[in-house]
Amino acid sequence: MKKILFVPFMFLFILTVRDASAHCEIPCGIYDDRTRFNLLMEHIDTMEKSIKKIRELSGKTDPHSQNQLVRWITNKEKHARKFQHIVWEYFMTQRVKPARSSDSDRYSTYLKKIELLHKMLFYAMKVKQNVDTKYTSELRKLVKQFEDLYYAGHGHKH
Numbered sequence: 001m002k003k004i005l006f007v008p009f010m011f012l013f014i015l016t017v018r019d020a021s022a023h024c025e026i027p028c029g030i031y032d033d034r035t036r037f038n039l040l041m042e043h044i045d046t047m048e049k050s051i052k053k054i055r056e057l058s059g060k061t062d063p064h065s066q067n068q069l070v071r072w073i074t075n076k077e078k079h080a081r082k083f084q085h086i087v088w089e090y091f092m093t094q095r096v097k098p099a100r101s102s103d104s105d106r107y108s109t110y111l112k113k114i115e116l117l118h119k120m121l122f123y124a125m126k127v128k129q130n131v132d133t134k135y136t137s138e139l140r141k142l143v144k145q146f147e148d149l150y151y152a153g154h155g156h157k158h
Contacts, residue, residue: 033150036090040120040143043083047127048136050076055131080124083139087120095150109149116146 050072057069096113099106120142126135 031095033095036086037143037147040083040086041140043079043086044136044139044143046079047076047083047139048133050079051127051131051133051136058131077128080127083124084121087117087124091146091150092117112149113146116142116149120146 053072054069054076057065057072060066060069092114096110096117099110101107120139123135123139123142127139
């Protein structure tokens, strides 16, 4: 009886863990900022391609086109969500450290980083709500601005 119950619970555990964050909050001290920036840009590229395919397929009524349309919409949503996940769980909670307001230079830089990260979250949401590439273009600019500011504080690229 125990083995019969163990298998479904183990399967449920595996399904739950597979969607877990790709990085820990221990902190482990092992970070790959470059990979995260590359992933952000890859998600933007994917969202943009999805938007173009959605626009191309919209209005077509054959079953294959309708099926593909749904798949591209789902893809756009998924990559916007993954983009937000990196911004929130990697940069905002792990990499951008709060600064004391008494240290005006560090605090000013901190606020600029938080503002850019918030804007990236906002425009990723706009991508979910719309089919206009102006939002992916804005995301590209924001990621670049944040990347420049982020690495300026480190003195080198990781």
